Amino acid sequence: MKPEKIYEKIKLCIRQIESRREDHVIRSGKDFTRTRKISFYDCLMSVICMHGGTLFSEILEYFCRDNGGTGLPSVSAYLQQRAKIKRSAFEELFEATTNLDGxxxxxxxxRLLAADGSDVQIPTNPKDRDTYFPGVNGQKPYNLIHLNALYDILSNTYQDVVVQDRYRWAEQAALSHMVDGSSIGNAIVIADRGYESYNVMAHIQEKGWRYLIRVKDINGNGIVSRLDLPDAEEFDICTDLRMTRKNSKEARELFKDRNHYRYVPPNSRLDYLPARSVYTEDAVFYRIPFRVVRFKIKEGQYETxxxxxxxxEFPAGMLKGLYAMRWGIETSFRALKYNVGMLCFHSLKKELVLQELFARLAFFNITACMSSVPLQQQSKRKYPYKVNVSNAVLICRKLFLDRIPPKTAYGLIVKSVVPIRNNRSFERKAHSRIAINFIYRIS
Incomplete structure (x- = not known):
């Protein structure tokens, strides 16, 4: 979709949210009822356009567009106006960006949906006990929230997110919630080992979707370790498990068939079975048919x-390539944090932090949609090319600040390209968590 259409669509969406602002303000009938320097529309748009600068520089850049700096709102006034808005306004804006081009x-x-989670560091606040970590070995304290995301690999957009306090995070429950609430039709959910769970598999199965989940290898203590598997390095077998909470003498005889029956203890979550079995009643079973596939990644290294x-339709070789596509969500987290600016928040209050978080997600989707322009690939070049995400973020921000027209933005995006170099990998470097303090921002 051309930038001018996306630009107009986002502005229209914000106007529609503004027209229903009574649903998105703290005090309905009181907040944003009078004409002020900072309107409801300006609050939303200014948060979308934020980057990693100081709050004053963000206000100066946004509100100096028309009046030349006269009557510039103060930082205090701006935060007071933002505090009147519920997070739901930004959540609605994010939802509107999940399928901009239709x-x-x-x-x-x-549809290919990658599921993963990532910790997001927010401004340090010792009073928020559910996110506060005191630090160890001389490390400074910090606060974390956990972002659970469902990411469309082919359109490079986030389709749904669940935000949890770090001390109360539950990735598997978050994925089940996102799957149950989705309106997407046929989809394949691709996830890593953190989502190895019969309950997750059951929720995706009940949705009518497909799943491809990496699990612990045959020597681990996961799902496949309790199955009777072929004595081979690589295999592709089908199994049909019937799960039950019944642990009677008759049921225990069935459990000897490890590839067809499985006992689920009361402390293991499986939402489609009763929480406990009744001694006088017959066993209740829930059926989960699936394949177990083990393939070679490189010499001496296998994945299951x-x-x-x-x-x-999907042989083992195709599954290997399909799972490799999951890495797209990892690179999206990097762009979301370091290019779009999800590491730089402008308030200590968690509600305002979450406003910015959903605004960043919306802006990421907007940039991804604008960057999906067809590029003219030249045959003489060694590599195919794609749009430079870092440059696209900057161009889109200037567009929404009305610094450049949509036609110019389109031309700049098409010119901002980088080569696609496949089959490259780099070792992850561990680093300590250092919050970007409010006073150490780019002016």
Missing amino acids: QARHYHGY VVTNLPQG
């Missing part, structure tokens, strides 16, 4: 996945 991309008839994709 054209969902498919892989063999399926479970999936309910058909064996004929």
